[in-house]
Amino acid sequence: MISLARLQRLARRHGTPLFVVDHDELRRNYRKFRRHLPRVQAYYAVKANPDPAIVRTLFLEGASFDVASMPEFRIVHENIKHLPAKTRQDWIWDKIIYANTTKPVETLEELDRYKPLVTFDNIEEIHKIKKHAPSAGLALRLRVPNTGAMVELSSKFGAAPGEAVDLILEADRLGMVVEGISFHVGSQTTNFENYVQAISLTAGVFKEARDRGYKKMNLIDIGGGFPAPYDATVKPFRELAKVINTEINRLFPKEIRILAEPGRFLVASAGYAVSKIIGKAVRDGKTCYYINDGVYHTYSGVIFDHCKYPIHSFKKGRKRICTVFGPTCDALDVVSMAENLPDLARDDLVYSENIGAYSHASSTYFNGMPPATVVHVNQ
Numbered sequence: 295m296i297s298l299a300r301l302q303r304l305a306r307r308h309g310t311p312l313f314v315v316d317h318d319e320l321r322r323n324y325r326k327f328r329r330h331l332p333r334v335q336a337y338y339a340v341k342a343n344p345d346p347a348i349v350r351t352l353f354l355e356g357a358s359f360d361v362a363s364m365p366e367f368r369i370v371h372e373n374i375k376h377l378p379a380k381t382r383q384d385w386i387w388d389k390i391i392y393a394n395t396t397k398p399v400e401t402l403e404e405l406d407r408y409k410p411l412v413t414f415d416n417i418e419e420i421h422k423i424k425k426h427a428p429s430a431g432l433a434l435r436l437r438v439p440n441t442g443a444m445v446e447l448s449s450k451f452g453a454a455p456g457e458a459v460d461l462i463l464e465a466d467r468l469g470m471v472v473e474g475i476s477f478h479v480g481s482q483t484t485n486f487e488n489y490v491q492a493i494s495l496t497a498g499v500f501k502e503a504r505d506r507g508y509k510k511m512n513l514i515d516i517g518g519g520f521p522a523p524y525d526a527t528v529k530p531f532r533e534l535a536k537v538i539n540t541e542i543n544r545l546f547p548k549e550i551r552i553l554a555e556p557g558r559f560l561v562a563s564a565g566y567a568v569s570k571i572i573g574k575a576v577r578d579g580k581t582c583y584y585i586n587d588g589v590y591h592t593y594s595g596v597i598f599d600h601c602k603y604p605i606h607s608f609k610k611g612r613k614r615i616c617t618v619f620g621p622t623c624d625a626l627d628v629v630s631m632a633e634n635l636p637d638l639a640r641d642d643l644v645y646s647e648n649i650g651a652y653s654h655a656s657s658t659y660f661n662g663m664p665p666a667t668v669v670h671v672n673q
């Protein structure tokens with residue numbers, strides 16, 4: 295954890311708005327994941343925060359990577375481009391999954407030479423992959439319950455369990471190999487039962503595939519959804535890990551590889567936002583603060599990720615309910631309508647913790663205002 299004094303020093307040195315990434319925390323989170331899920335190979339979901347320095351730290355820790363575009367693929371590939379061709383290819387096969395179920399033709403044609411593992415969830419995608427990336431290995435994404443997840447994904451992605459084996463056999467008929475099954479229980483899932491149901495559904499698909507003569511599957515990708523500790527209501531990760539370990543060990547033999555795609559879990563608590571108050575007003579008797587960061591920038595997760603990031607003050611004092619607005623001319627730029635802050639003045643600093651995931655990653659240049667300056671510490 296970065297001290298408040300250090301955050302203030304960084305803000306004075308680099309200015310605001312500031313986005314601070316703590317690489318010690320990245321390493322702690324990765325090691326915690328591996329410690330509590332020893333059978334699971336962790337593929338960092340690059341979309342959560344594609345900063346090359348974050349990818350580099352996790353690469354050095356031994357992480358694998360989940361990418362969803364060629365730019366994300368290239369960020370990871372930068373770390374292995376110096377390797378001999380065969381070693382590099384082996385690394386890609388073992389350490390990268392292209393986990394976007396619908397891919398442009400141009401992407402497939404570029405991917406093909408890397409012989410990647412890619413996901414699919416419909417018959418159209420099977421034929422597209424066969425034509426434009428025949429060297430790829432396949433993983434079928436299964437639609438599973440997303441009950442209680444902060445971000446629901448099952449309405450957009452995943453094949454129904456009842457059609458799964460038909461799709462697997464169609465890919466096999468075309469000469470492609472379906473290596474296994476993937477699923478995603480929804481982002482920031484605190485309902486552990488989602489994992490139980492998803493793993494059970496996957497086991498059912500494995501059995502049906504074997505019963506119908508397909509015996510080439512050797513992996514399961516249990517996706518992401520691992521919750522970040524945003525507040526005290528989020529249960530400890532070790533409790534979720536115990537549930538997952540029990541189910542995978544009960545239903546799948548040791549020779550089946552288990553993959554996962556943690557994103558938020560690895561980077562959320564490693565990020566801090568520091569901004570300053572640029573304006574103050576009283577509206578209908580309520581104090582309103584305007585800061586130089588907002589939902590078009592580091593607080594984009596308020597809109598895109600359905601997430602709340604409490605605003606804290608470095609100053610002490612009696613707190614009262616106030617509103618915090620971002621700096622742009624859009625009325626949508628509201629960071630919080632109900633924040634507890636002491637009486638503050640223009641140029642005072644405020645900060646948010648646990649803002650490393652799906653925040654700076656979706657920052658924009660709206661109104662001509664650039665994203666926050668990024669500072670990496672403890673690299």
